Amino acid sequence: MKLLDRLQTEVLTADGAMGTLLYSYGIDFCYEELNVEKPEIIEKIHRDYIQAGADIIQTNTYSANALKLARYGMENRAEELNKAAVRIAKKAAAPEQRFVLGTIGGIRGIRKSSASLSEIKSAFQQQAEAILQESPDGLLLETYYDFEELTTVLQLLRKVTDLPIVSQVSMHEPGILQNRLSLNEAFKQLESLGADVVGVNCRLGPYHTIQALEEVTLPEKAFLSAYPNAGLLDVEDGRVVYESEADYFGQAAVQLRNEGVRLIGGCCGTTPKHIEAAKKALTGLAPITEKKVIAQKPIVIKEPAPLVVPPLHEQVKKERTMIVELDTPKHLDTAAYIKGAKALQQTGMAAITMADNSLASPRVSNLAMGSLLKVQHHIRPLVHITCRDRNLIGLQSHLMGLHALGLHDVLAITGDPTKVGDFPGATSVYDVSSMELIQLIKQLNEGISFSGKPLKQKANFSVAAAFNPNVRVLDRAVKRLEKKIACGADYFITQPVFTKEKIVEIYEATKHLPTPIFLGIMPLTSSRNAEFLHHEVPGIKLSEETLTRMKVYEHDKEAAAREGVTIAKELIDTAAKLFNGIYIITPFMRYDMSIELIRYIEELDGKTKERGIPHAETISN
Template identity: 50%
Template sequence: MKLDLREALRQQIIIGDGAMGTYLYQMGFPVGISYEELNLLKPDVIADVHKRYYEAGARLIETNTFSANREKLSKYGLEEDVEAINRAGVELARKAVGNDAYVVGAIGSIRAGMRKNFRTVTIKEDLRQQIEILLDTQVDGLLLESFYDLEELLLALKIIRKLSSLPVICQFATEGTGTTQDGVKLHDAFAMLKQNGADVVGFNCRSGPNGLLRSLEKVAAAGDVLPYSIFPNAGIPDYVDGRFTYAATPEYFAETAIKFADLGARIIGGCCGTTPEHIAAMSKAIAMYTPEPTAVVNEQQNVSRAVLPEREPVKASDEITQAAVEPNIIDLVKQRHTVIVELDPPRDLDIEKFMKGAHALKEAKVDALTMADNSLAVTRMSNLALGYLVKEQTGLRPLIHIACRDRNLIGTQSHMMGLHALGIDHVLAVTGDPARFGDLPGSSSVYDLTSFEIIRMIKQLNQGVAFSGKALKKQANFIVGAAFNPNVKHLDKAVQRLERKIEAGTDYIMTQPVYDAQLIEKIYEATKHLSIPIFIGIMPLASGGNAEYLHNEVPGIQLSDEVRQRMSGLKGEEGRAMGVQIAKELLDTAMKYFNGIYLMTPFLSYEMTVQLTNYVWEKSGRAISTCTH
């Protein structure tokens, strides 16, 4: 006889299932439809997905009802089908799996992190409708998942507790900030959920294993509240040629499942991007799991406020003279080794450390300071504003990233015109990571333009022609770069894509970080026929955890086994020192083949990229190189 879910959690770790929506997407069902409606339209498909997860080892099965509330279904004209879709979702899950599996009714947030004004009474009515339907079926419990703020999650939990004593699992979507979206500390939020009748608390979505592991470490360090449930994404999604892909492997999920278990997780499954293969790997790992005592370190940063050095701002007249005589990046890299350094704009309103880093890099004589455009879809300060401040206060050349994600055609041209007016003429055109996986998942990804199209449009401004085709009174003078990911299985195909960007008008290339000297040589051989310069990306690693996160969860980055082994277990100053040493070894190879060097600064630790910039100058002596690629 199957144990009650609460009793089962006291005796064992239960493996949850993986993604439904992204798995259906991988099977060919397009974005923009209601995946919950497939309970009625394609019941055999939904049942088969449940069966695959069950056969992979999942014993906690979520019904395909995550967005089966009136508000979400109304977008597809399905608001009258709430009951039919929810009942079918439970029936399909129940019939597809064995009697030893626990079927839980999945209920998602209605606000879903959006700033849209929902009336509380409407949210309450819609939640109550779905909850009452699911409670009238054969579910073993309810799962409240992907909630962003405590207020809405408590609202749902209180409704359930007035109607039923069934087990309830409550999960927040978080990116490791330590608080809910409405500003409540996670441990305090969990305590309030326990007080109001939750049986299990935890996290899902928003982050891969690394981010959720950090969140779990924080709450576990504050003291146990309830059993934990963890359902991470398969890393950060990549968006290539109109398709979403995920980087995290089943093997990586197996390793992190053990770490989650050591921190008290009693339910471990997967969210976006996970497949039956991920679940099977975790199931196998947990089957052989023996708990070990784990000391959880509650890390605190002791950061003193930096004081900016006093400097005379660059006068406008000086800027004009400098611009008139200073060669652009393309001219420089044809003559000598040239260093571009990336420094991330801050996620808050304090630019003190950023500007101190910019001044330090100016002293190190970098040739350009590049700033991403809300990378990984995480909201940061405007790189246009910071680019201007860098230019005005340090005299450094700003190189601004332009993402297709955030602006439509109108906004993109307006942005480019603003850059021109400020005298910022070096840019990097990128697609941009999907908005729904960033810190404001309710925002829209625009994608009016592809990376190829935005390159063409920017170069069109150089001809004095607007995006609309209308003649402009002046011509711009943008130097346009494009991104290149060499960390792929088929390098030749990636180079073919690169050739298309060159045809579109790209002036130079900046690569994703490379962590393998042999790959640098392969990149040279594969691209030496190209007519434009390439800046090889080198990003020093900060710790062993940072290395594993980049390798397993960030699209476009692959670390060699040797690098991962050398970084394994290193933290703090020891980790940063090894990261710099590995980067120097990579630079030894990169400088043999390429004049262009692109250094990325981890966590605003600009001291690391200052060291590496000085290393480039020591090796080259700022001598004129015969290498022009």
């Protein structure tokens, strides 16, 4: 009798984890390589699960695609490893006439950029062809967090085979997918695309898997499956362990059956003992044909609190808007920083921007300092957020903290690699790219967690993105801006620009964009400063005229600073005609220079007012 015929009248038991057992054996290299190098190990695990009562076993091919095998330099062995895996499983299954499913595991997690759809199609088509050549009883698509990836692969496979396909999603939160689709709706879509069995596996243990399935209706034609983890993982002496008891897993299997599941197996942490307990508990139980579904509670997401001032990206569309970078100190004495911020506050600038450990060197937290400036001094902070220092957990927590503190202006950037900073041995995280971070921040603006879970309230972040125009081919940089706009960027902040010609070039290359740009101007402080920027900072080139003008004052520090301000004013003359947004980058805490440039811009605009703006020379004294 074929697999789908059996599922019409029976609740079948599948096997449990392969990786968990291999990990317990101390194997720490590519598991799929064992299909060729140590096939007896894989065959023994299959036989152990069959002896425990598994009606179905899956091939050891979860990561046997070219993209994942490339981590081990084995991308050219995909066909060999997949074919060997099916042969091993069929050999183990033959004596007991068990079913064999060829496994194709998901590639993407939260990061879509980890693989493009074209790369995924190519890798999975190659893997599927190899598996199908060895005639399994069906295919198992498991551990797919990215629903787009799963539907893409399902449609691809449905075109090349009539074998049963089990399509399983993975959830971060019970009942909802990463893309915010409900589990019930996801199953309906998978069924409509040709999946014969739809289900869940991994990430969640029995309790939360059951909870998620309580809201799921019985499919019209397909069957339900569930492969939960053994439970929550723990770490002992640096090794991952699962403490869940087998009897508990057996009891859970009955509850899964009560929710309409007809194919029950195990994922991470499960062993032959868990499957044996499930088989024993399910023996004699027929599948259910009717089910009372727990109604999904309506999700209410509150609108964000109204902003006291308009977002910077809206403000700059209507009028001249100036922002000033003043990086937080690298030490614990913040008195001078506060003094500088208060001096800048008296100008017409709109916000103080604060880097996030620029050049990979630790500074006072810009979240903490931004909150102090806002609450104690009524200064608007624009907080930079790098992808380097925080994983996804830390990034969302950080952003939720910014929202709670009322800090809504952020700049999403990649961040300088740690090897350039004070701690070159530190780890660079980079869970996401700057573009993905922009998308995730915008998701918070919809009241949705990175995991797809509702957050009960919408955030209201205004998201800036970085723009480095100091490149050889500006058109390529502009194409990148267009991608960032598609990701949700509200406006751009550029790196410092040092020639009038470059400013005009930037304007001509970006004038078609709907998104405003703050053009970066940084006054030079000395000839050495100019030489360093010109010769050592990638992408920045100063004109020979500028270098010569700064060289004249090589031995006169104050005169050099004055000349640097003069050069910056000349750049502003051009920038102010073309851009509403000006970004003043304060060098080495010389906020007196920034104040003089702000005053100059106001004079150009004819907007000088009696604000009690102190003169630069007064501040420096």
